[in-house]
Amino acid sequence: MNIGLDGNEANVGARVGSGQYAASMLGEFAKVKNHNFIVYLKEKPQTDLPKETANFKYKVFGPKKLWTQLALPLKLTFGQKLDVFFTLGHYGPRFSKIPYVVTIFDLSYIHYPNLFNKNDLYQLVNWSKYSIQKSKHIFAISKSTKEDIVKNFKIDPSKISVTYMGYDQKTFMPQSKSVVDKVKAKYKIIGDYIIFVGTLQPRKNIERLVEAFNQVIQNPQSKIHNLKLVIVGKKGWLYDPIFQKVKDLNLVSSVIITDYVPDENLPALIAGSKLYVLPSLYEGFGIPVIEAQACGVPVVVSSTSSLPEIVGGSGILIDPESVDSIANGIKKILSNEKLSKELVTKGFTNIKRFSWQKCANETFKVLVDL
Numbered sequence: 001m002n003i004g005l006d007g008n009e010a011n012v013g014a015r016v017g018s019g020q021y022a023a024s025m026l027g028e029f030a031k032v033k034n035h036n037f038i039v040y041l042k043e044k045p046q047t048d049l050p051k052e053t054a055n056f057k058y059k060v061f062g063p064k065k066l067w068t069q070l071a072l073p074l075k076l077t078f079g080q081k082l083d084v085f086f087t088l089g090h091y092g093p094r095f096s097k098i099p100y101v102v103t104i105f106d107l108s109y110i111h112y113p114n115l116f117n118k119n120d121l122y123q124l125v126n127w128s129k130y131s132i133q134k135s136k137h138i139f140a141i142s143k144s145t146k147e148d149i150v151k152n153f154k155i156d157p158s159k160i161s162v163t164y165m166g167y168d169q170k171t172f173m174p175q176s177k178s179v180v181d182k183v184k185a186k187y188k189i190i191g192d193y194i195i196f197v198g199t200l201q202p203r204k205n206i207e208r209l210v211e212a213f214n215q216v217i218q219n220p221q222s223k224i225h226n227l228k229l230v231i232v233g234k235k236g237w238l239y240d241p242i243f244q245k246v247k248d249l250n251l252v253s254s255v256i257i258t259d260y261v262p263d264e265n266l267p268a269l270i271a272g273s274k275l276y277v278l279p280s281l282y283e284g285f286g287i288p289v290i291e292a293q294a295c296g297v298p299v300v301v302s303s304t305s306s307l308p309e310i311v312g313g314s315g316i317l318i319d320p321e322s323v324d325s326i327a328n329g330i331k332k333i334l335s336n337e338k339l340s341k342e343l344v345t346k347g348f349t350n351i352k353r354f355s356w357q358k359c360a361n362e363t364f365k366v367l368v369d370l
Contacts, residue, residue, distance in 0.1 A: 001084075003085075004086065005040065005085075005086050006068070007040065010026050011043060014234055021165055022088035025356070029056070029364070030050035030056045032364065037055065038057050039056070041061075043060065044060055061075060068092070073093045076097070084136070090124070090127065102131045104145060106148070108203055110148075110152055113125075137160075138155065140160050140284075141162075141165050142285050144306035144309055163363050164353065166358065167287055167351070167356075171267055187265075189228060189272075193256070194213070197291070199234055202237075203281050204280050205320050208321075209279050210242065212323045212324075215327040216331060224274070228254055228255070231255065232258050233259070234260035270292050277301070278302065278307070283306050284305070289301055300315060300318060300329040300330055303317040312350050
């Protein structure tokens, strides 16, 4: 069987979310021996992507602009014959005689259109719509996302498979104190801290997190003095208000914004924290949540979209639109060591549900059976 793959989501340097998914899936597919995979790219493959083999090849071509709208459809029409084409992301080819499959991560742009740049929103709305409607099959990364697709696009549920994302099990695990201390020193972190990991963008609700953190440290009954909030993530879009909020609340010395942190340092940075908090307004999955649990850290997450499904009772749920609720969720863990330890234990159990190998195996089975 010849399977084509759009690998562009994976072909970036600092991978997060969809990029992690795509790179991990390519890594697993490269291990399959009895089928042929052709990875279509608009630029040369990154050096850390799987190497070519007899049945795993790359095809690089342009033009880069409007690649899924023009270059890819033409290549699929006049190029090598495929049995199915799988886009490891939202956008399928604009037209294609070859049946194609897409992965949909979330529909946050439908629920919160005001949180996106206008040009990005136009593309998300229009390109996702045709990709979903014309696809042979759809992969959703959570039941929540599947339900959202069915509701908003009137898609037959049998056309959608839920394949949970995974995490790097060789990288994210509890860390030694010496390793944690070394990474803390690198990022100039002194003392105790709580951590957020995610792209800096409005949907992540970081402004309310900063306000909630301010409430926590203003609490005279707090058992932790000089607590810090560490915000980890590359800049996405509409992020300036986050920095302004930190200044307005006079928290410049208490809030540390690191920018993107590579995987060689991230596990230790997470493991050294008192807790991980993700107050997102909407998440399709939330890989950093299970990465934090894998590092032995209790989690505080929103009670919306996919997060209750992914956490499965192993974390504290909060209302993301309430600063008080976010603050109280943080306080629950900081003030109760027994609860913190219980959540760590539950977290280790919870993450057993997720792996990239499982995700790829379930995906591959659907592709072969189409």
